[in-house]
Amino acid sequence: MRDTVAIIGAGPAGSALACFLQERGYRCIVYSNLKTIDLMVGESLISAVIPHLQRLGIEDEVAQISELKLGAGFRHGDGTRVDFRFPDFGARRPGRAYNIPRPAFDNLLRDHARARGITFVDEQAKLEPGTDGEREVQLSDASLAQAGLTRATQPAWIVDASGRARSVSRLLDIPARRGGRNDAAYFAHFSGFEAPTAFQGQVLLTALDQGWSWQIPLRDCLxxxxxxxxxxxxxxxxxxxxxxxxxxxxSPLLRVEGARRQYLTDVATYANYQLISERGFGPGWVAVGDALGFVDPMLSPGVFMALEAAATLDHMVFRRSRIETAQLQAYYDTMQDWHRAWTTLINYFYNGQLLGMAEQRNNMMREGSANLFGKLAEKMVSGALAGMTTGYKTRSALSQGILRHSCDHMLKDQEVIDARRIRPGVFVGQN
Ligand SMILES: Cc1cc2nc3c(=O)[nH]c(=O)nc-3n(C[C@H](O)[C@H](O)[C@H](O)COP(=O)(O)OP(=O)(O)OC[C@H]3O[C@@H](n4cnc5c(N)ncnc54)[C@H](O)[C@@H]3O)c2cc1C
Known part of the structure; x- marks a missing residue:
């Protein structure tokens, strides 16, 4: 048996990491404050999550409780629309994802980890600054006792998987870089609310004057x-x-589609901001998932990022027999690169360039003015964009280059772009 690792938080990042580390022979103790609520964000997954679900051996169980998702669509109020169908992105990767009942998904992951014999302590973990000169943080005596541990047998590693609570970073006052937006999200489950989906499980994102909206088809509601x-x-x-x-x-679109809406739940509220800790590890600890950083949810990367971070931490750091700072730094750099890549991609949606490009393409097709070169270029751009939104190609330098080049050189009409920009702080009729 290798070292003992205490994992703070049993969201997707914590539960998945526990399974990965247990496979390597670590003894994992997961602290879970069981703050699962009826309505949670994180209902729409992207395709790149599938290999992680398969590695965990839970895809079939997830499929049983979820709506199969075959793609996403982005709309502007003026009717401009672009649809992505996952199976079109190439046969080598699974062309599917799921829309999940999020609390049930988290429970499934936890139950799966428990069934593997991983120890769960269903309590809020309490942390304090390290006192032995070796570790920067440690579990309080009470938290150690809840796991049957003492100061002498305390875990070699603490993994902060506490989500946006960012337990270790807050305790150590580690600064974070924040993104430009400061939004609030409100959502509920409905019956009688329509979504003009182009294929099964399609998630629709609609630009609003004052932000954006999501319509996520779940098994029995929207x-x-x-x-x-x-x-x-x-x-x-x-x-x-x-x-x-x-x-x-x-929103003229949502007003019509929701004309017969019936609330099935209360309305949940979330703060939406973007953030990455300036330091993600230290002596005896490392952060994973939202506890390390989180990106804007427009393209639904959160749960994937939590699982990807767990897999990366396992592969780059805990796989080694001796953990060195260089490996922790490589893990942190990789996750920073993921954050940068998603943020850049999401900005194309916020700054109007993506829908501007869709409009330009629609015009060319309508007028029949696209030549062979134009058609080829358009195919390349759609392919790059589609691959990036699935999560498979988000960090691909080639895809990033194609997108950057097309926005810099093919998009000519600034007015078309400006009209599709999602601006913070502008409400309908205000402007
Ligand atoms: C508005 C909005 C919409 C979103 N939509 C999507 C989407 O459609 N798709 C998607 O993939 N992602 C979405 N996300 C993001 C997604 O929900 C998160 O990225 C994801 O949940 C991160 O997983 P995690 O395991 O890192 O953290 P979490 O899921 O937050 O899990 C952390 C767990 O740790 C527990 N915890 C905290 N402190 C302690 C402690 N001291 N002791 C014990 N337990 C503790 C918490 O209660 C929680 O259960 C959205 C986010 C927002 C804000």
Whole structure:
């Protein structure tokens, strides 16, 4: 048996990491404060999550509780729309994903880890600064006792998988780099709310004047959420429900599609911001998943990133017989690169270039003005974009280059782009 590792938090990152490390012979103790609620964000997965589900051996079980998702679509209020179908991205990768009931998904992962014999302590872990000069953080005596440990037998490693609680970073006051947006998200599950999907499980994202919305088909309902600038959100009403209602009514598309909507749940509220810790490890500890950093959810990368970070940490760091700073740094650099790649990609959606490109293409097709070169270029751009949104090619230098080049050189009409920009702090009728 190798070292004991304490994992703080049993979300996707924590539970998956426990399974990966147990396979390597580590003894894992997972602290889980079991704060699972009825309604949780993270309902839409991207294709690149499939290899992780397969490695964990849970894809069939996930499929049984989920809606098969074959792609995504992006719309502007003026009707411009671009659809991505995962099976079109190449036969070598699984061309599917799932829309999941998130609390059930997390429970499934936890139960799977428990069934493998991993120890769970269903308590909030308490951390404190290290006192032995060897580790930067340690578990409190009470938390150690809950796991049947003492100071003498304390874990060699603490993995912070506590999500946006960022337990270790907060304790150590580690600064973070924040993204430019500061949004609030409101969402609920509905019946009678339509979504003009082009294929099964298609997630629809719609640009709103004041942000964007999601429509995620689940097995027995539609999840509808809006993400709006936090300052604007306060002007939309005094309760989460009033704010969600106002945002839906402000969109001509959502207003019509939701004309017969019935709420199946209360409205949940989340803060939406982007952040990465300036340091993700230290003596005796390392962070994984949202605890290390989180990206804007527009393209649904969060759960994938949590599983990918767990797999990367396992592969780059814990696989070794002796853990060195260089490996931890390589892991942190890799995750930073992921964050940069997603942020750059998501910006094409926020800054209007993606929908601008779709509009330009539609015009060319309508006018019949696309020559062979134009058609080829358009195929390359769609392929690159599609591969990047699945998560398989997000960090591919070739795909990134194709997208950058086409935005710099093929997109000519600034007005078309500006009209499709999602601006923070602008509400319908205000401007
Ligand atoms: C508005 C919005 C929409 C989103 N939509 C999507 C989407 O469609 N698809 C997607 O993939 N992602 C989405 N995400 C992101 C996704 O939810 C997260 O990225 C993902 O949950 C991260 O997983 P994690 O395991 O790192 O953290 P979490 O899922 O947050 O898990 C951390 C766990 O640790 C527990 N914990 C915290 N502190 C302690 C402690 N001291 N002791 C014990 N336990 C503790 C917490 O209670 C929690 O259970 C969205 C996020 C937002 C804000």
């Amino acid at each position: 999840s509808v959420g809006v993400v709006v600038d936090a300052g604007i959100a306060r002007q939309l009403g005094s309760s989460p429900r009033e704010r969600l209602e106002a945002a839906i009514e402000s």
